[in-house]
Amino acid sequence: MRNFADKLIEEVSRKNSALVVGLDPDLEYFPDYLLEDVDLSSDESIADAIFEFNRIIIDAVADEVIAVKPQLAYYEVYGSFGIQALERTIAYARSKDLIVINDAKRGDIGSTSAAYARAYLGKGTMAGDMVTVNPFLGSDGYMPFIQAARDNNKGLFLLLKTSNPSSHELQDLQLANGKVLYDMLAEEIEKLAGDSAGVHGYSYIGAVVGGTYPEEAAKLRRALPHSIFLVPGFGIQGGRAEDLSEFFDDKGNGAVISSSRGIIYAYRNQRSDWSRIVESELIRYVREEASTAKEQINAVRFHKATR
Numbered sequence: 001m002r003n004f005a006d007k008l009i010e011e012v013s014r015k016n017s018a019l020v021v022g023l024d025p026d027l028e029y030f031p032d033y034l035l036e037d038v039d040l041s042s043d044e045s046i047a048d049a050i051f052e053f054n055r056i057i058i059d060a061v062a063d064e065v066i067a068v069k070p071q072l073a074y075y076e077v078y079g080s081f082g083i084q085a086l087e088r089t090i091a092y093a094r095s096k097d098l099i100v101i102n103d104a105k106r107g108d109i110g111s112t113s114a115a116y117a118r119a120y121l122g123k124g125t126m127a128g129d130m131v132t133v134n135p136f137l138g139s140d141g142y143m144p145f146i147q148a149a150r151d152n153n154k155g156l157f158l159l160l161k162t163s164n165p166s167s168h169e170l171q172d173l174q175l176a177n178g179k180v181l182y183d184m185l186a187e188e189i190e191k192l193a194g195d196s197a198g199v200h201g202y203s204y205i206g207a208v209v210g211g212t213y214p215e216e217a218a219k220l221r222r223a224l225p226h227s228i229f230l231v232p233g234f235g236i237q238g239g240r241a242e243d244l245s246e247f248f249d250d251k252g253n254g255a256v257i258s259s260s261r262g263i264i265y266a267y268r269n270q271r272s273d274w275s276r277i278v279e280s281e282l283i284r285y286v287r288e289e290a291s292t293a294k295e296q297i298n299a300v301r302f303h304k305a306t307r
């Protein structure tokens, strides 16, 4: 049966891109021209600037990426106006035929997770197409997301091996049965994903595997043949393009690579006077960086496929 993973895989093939751009808007890195008329004491005014920035980024990268991934903290900071900026961003991305992955990292007791799942995988204004889920509370914490994704033909990514330096502190713990915690979780995910594979062989139940851990990714790729990996950590966090082949399967499927700051603030690496750039320059730098990242990913994705 078709599922959301099929849509994701077909979008990757249609656009010839496995790149996701993360929308982590931070005023500190906005060019001056975007802040000129902003009242920094007003959340409403700041939230308008955030939406405007996102709109420009989305227009710049829409042909180079398959999805946007707003990180919710950057919107929650500005209260209800921040949430409105998120909602407008989701609606705008949708109007450009982009998949929306809400990076919410939610997870709670079952009843609360069910409410979160309705918020992010339902029909409301904050709902996208996919959401990141923290599985730390156990199966009654993540099953409501799986049920909502299945019922609404959407998808999720369970945090499995995250990109951050201290992810080993808990995720790599060796358990009494000799297994590593993330391997145990992978086994649980595969049980669910194996039963819900779509026409391209993948489930709508994916996993987050940090681009900073290619060795672990190679192992997890084998353990999770039915889960698409969301791979953050590429670029600024140290994940290298040449290591990304480990995250893909033999057909060049099975992973989408996410980059936030490296793309949306690409101008900061290009110009020491970046704060003075004008809009056409912002668009050019951001689009060029997205295009380069897309090509770098494709080079390793297809390299593996032909190996």
Ligand SMILES: O=C(O)c1cc(=O)[nH]c(=O)n1[C@@H]1O[C@H](COP(=O)(O)O)[C@@H](O)[C@H]1O
Pocket (backbone or CB within 6 Å): 022, 024, 071, 103, 105, 132, 161, 162, 163, 164, 208, 209, 210, 232, 233, 234, 235, 236, 237, 258, 259, 260, 261, 262
């Ligand atoms: O779920 C995520 O997206 C995520 C998981 C993870 O393991 N590591 C990780 O960096 N992220 C998110 O991905 C984004 C990475 O941003 P950049 O390092 O700027 O590309 C941030 O919004 C993080 O919250």
